[in-house]
Amino acid sequence: MPDELQHLPLIHRILERERHTPGALLPILHAVQKGIGYVPDNAVPEIAHALNLSLAEVRGVISFYHDFRTTPPARHTLRLCQAESCRSRGAEALAAQVREQLGVDDHGTTADGSLSLRPVYCLGACACSPALELDGQVHARLTPERLRELVDGCFTEVTA
Helix, strand or coil: CCCCHHHHHHHHHHHHHHCCCCCHHHHHHHHHHHHHCCCCCCCHHHHHHHHHHHHHEEEEEEHHHHCCCCCCCCCEEEEECCHHHHHHHHHHHHHHHHHHHHHHCCCCCCCCCCCCEEEEECCHHHHHCEEECCCEEECCCHHHHHHHHHHHHHHHHHCC
């Protein structure tokens, strides 16, 4: 089955289950992303038709909320805190370091799909700044060396 069609059965099941829910668009988009890992382009017309919305309305909601992805997620997600406490303890320099190491900007993903960089504005680890979250695990009191090790670990497992 071509890639663009393989997700249609799941999308249709979600639409059938959620389409009559008040304010159904967000629950549908969340369910699609949870089930597929992102909201594929071919889901947009299906969702729009089921909810009697325009394509622009559906795409507008997807683009408005930063949590929705329109491409497959990277194998790893690094969320680097940029809030005041972390910034006062060197987060800006760490952000510059990781952007250079990865060759991506904020909200970017490495060309091989290994890692996505996402700035965030609080991880709740202010007492042990600077901090980042890698694949859901918080790492605090970061040093440039520890950051490099964590990032390198995301790539060595692929080649190992």
